[in-house]
Amino acid sequence: MNFHPEVDTAVALAYDAAGSWAASDGACRAALLDGLAEALGSDRAALVALADSETHLGAARLNGELGRTIFQLRGFAEVVLEGVPYRTVIDEAVAGLPPAGHPAMALARVPLGPVAMFSASNFPFAFSVLGGDTSSALAAGCPVIVKGHPAHPRLSAAVAELARQVLVTQGLPEGLIGHVNQDSYESGIALVTHPVIQAVSFTGSLGGGKALAAAIQSRAQPIPFYGELGSVNPIVVMPKALEGKVNECAKVLAVSMTQGAGQFCTSPGLVVLLDSEPAKQLVDELGRQVDQIALHPMLSDRIQHGFEAGVSALSSSAEVQVKTARGAKEGATKGFVGVTTAFAFLNNEGLRHEVFGSSCLCIMASSVKEIAQVLRAIGGSLTVTLWGVDSESEENRLILRAAQNLAGRVLFKGVPTGVAVTRAQHHGGPWPSSTQPLFTSVGYAAIDRFLRPVVLQDAPDWVLDRKGIPV
């Protein structure tokens, strides 16, 4: 165990708050979630200005993101009031010998306990202090200790202070929402290895996620680690989609890949095409469109350097033809589009690395079978988008099968950027897009990550009367 005063204090407060919060009813939890939503809304202008000064993401985008964060808090409040965390499965006792006979069983769920949550650089509201991880963990009955992200430390502190005030106003323990703002590797490791912490959620880089996973695995008692570590989000463009729509497709792709300077977990980094004249036109047009879009500064120097190094590696590969006019001095102010063959992509591992930012590699395949091979060669992805597969055919089934084996979300229209907060949403796919691919980090099922089933066998009335609310 690593000793770290700031972490230890926050964890001690979370520990003290955990018991009563686990035993709280839906009205109490919903009141907190609604109160947090209300507080964010009241301070909207100041928060957006502060966020923009630290992240350069722009007022329009940040207002939208804050709106989504408020919507999400209120949505989780509704889910809690409906009793989702308290749902039980009842098997009445059955007389007789096993295996048919059995005692009375009531399956309930208990909150895991204090959760460590790592804020994301690219979503200063929706995946940070009061974002989806915090709201789903609170809804589940778990205190949260937030590690603020060094790309927006003042915003983190401001939102944490707002949260503290709401807790005080509602007479709830301050330990329910802790905050550690230190920009140090050591504080993160101290947090996830603290024996009181019972789950960790993280949105960030593959390297950072692997380090946390190793630290968690080294604990005397390893715990669930919900990490989102990267995703290339391929878009497969079948010939049907291009019929008379080459320029339109190029425009949609250009906007999606440059949105927020490409700093979305669902930003499309690959476009897979069947080699053809319209496909070539699409790639040329995509390059031209991207050339016309100026990008705002990236979130941090580290992210910008990573983007430049990735683009530089692709540009200098003999197997990649560059389709944008950007030169070395453009840095991260211009997006990158290149094109290569499926053969090269399948045989050169270097082409398969994610480049976080406005970079898109187009892949020309010689057959539908080769498209499926390309999809199988990619690690897990949050999304795969399939354009032009509206009718059933053997080829479309082949592509859909490859897509569903690769991703947690398969889109048949539109672009993967923009992730709706709904009941059916699933944000997470096989490693590295998620370290726990059976769970989602967006949408109301995110609450399931923090609830552990416990079956109560032959429970007396005073336990059953609680209707799934833990003692």
Add this chain to the structure above:
Amino acid sequence: MNFHPEVDTAVALAYDAAGSWAASDGACRAALLDGLAEALGSDRAALVALADSETHLGAARLNGELGRTIFQLRGFAEVVLEGVPYRTVIDEAVAGLPPAGHPAMALARVPLGPVAMFSASNFPFAFSVLGGDTSSALAAGCPVIVKGHPAHPRLSAAVAELARQVLVTQGLPEGLIGHVNQDSYESGIALVTHPVIQAVSFTGSLGGGKALAAAIQSRAQPIPFYGELGSVNPIVVMPKALEGKVNECAKVLAVSMTQGAGQFCTSPGLVVLLDSEPAKQLVDELGRQVDQIALHPMLSDRIQHGFEAGVSALSSSAEVQVKTARGAKEGATKGFVGVTTAFAFLNNEGLRHEVFGSSCLCIMASSVKEIAQVLRAIGGSLTVTLWGVDSESEENRLILRAAQNLAGRVLFKGVPTGVAVTRAQHHGGPWPSSTQPLFTSVGYAAIDRFLRPVVLQDAPDWVLDRKGIPV
């Protein structure tokens, strides 16, 4: 990647079988599960005789276990026919801007792909070739490669051959149920690190489970690991339970801890009591009862040596008073009962190790608070049993809270040995009792371990018409 011919062949066959099985409907999967149940039933006498010759567990117990295994296969067939693996969550499209507006979303589930399953020594039927892991994975749509256990290799081979015949008869690919019977560490590592394998289930020792977890974590793409690595299954006996029932309680405990020579994952290894005259009588009587029970040989020399070493460590501790008459030469033919104080238990880590076999350590606590401390000092457990907490009180709430934070099943009557196969069952708690404490390995929810959610956004009719059956 480790090259291993027998493993590679089985994996290649599973890979070839995976696509069509993932796309199979409920009738097809249920027919296989029922066919396997039928085949086991037809060969009952021969299988039980073979199992007894390899495991010494006795015909009565093995007949019961085989019955349970057949019941379980048929139960999963029913669950599949009801459509459980194909259940979808639908969010109709909502017009308007985000966050309230969103596209149409249909959440389905896809099978993970080929599963590696490690048979358990102590359940030659129910947790082996056609046991709960295999039946739930097949129900989910995943091929299974079974690693036979060296404690019953001939039975493993015989059951695998039965399964092969059922597959051939039904015209299904033999790769759906593969079998690797090699008694080697290397073959196990080769299996779990093979890139085609998409999930691993394991019931066995803490050391073996840790080695597999490390190998899986070292893969280029880590995958879900469902391991059950040990459990001490404390029974808390509150004074109410002992009123006029000391001898009765001792008898129930003695039978439970010596059943199958204590080789159950749910065998009670700790009894926690409030120090009192009746509690002392219980411990004395438990020792006397256990002394009168002769045990059948253990499953393997390795398990027997582990038991003897564990009992020897407890017997020689200055803090443990031995309550059974067993001497050194008894080996594993007699059970062990000892008693210590809660203070000693809390301060001596050596007393907290699981001893697999008929060993029970009784702990005398000086207060209810100390009982809760004892429970908190134990690693995760499959079960905690609470006797004498039938009415609500602050003390009983304190104990229940500690129990639910420790275990996946809390019993208020009876003993933890015997795990019903039902919908509400949950078999798995915090590490080390489960490496994935949000999932169960017994009961029909076990199927959820092998299904990964995928949301289909704006899917065309030919996809939605499949009603959750993957392409």
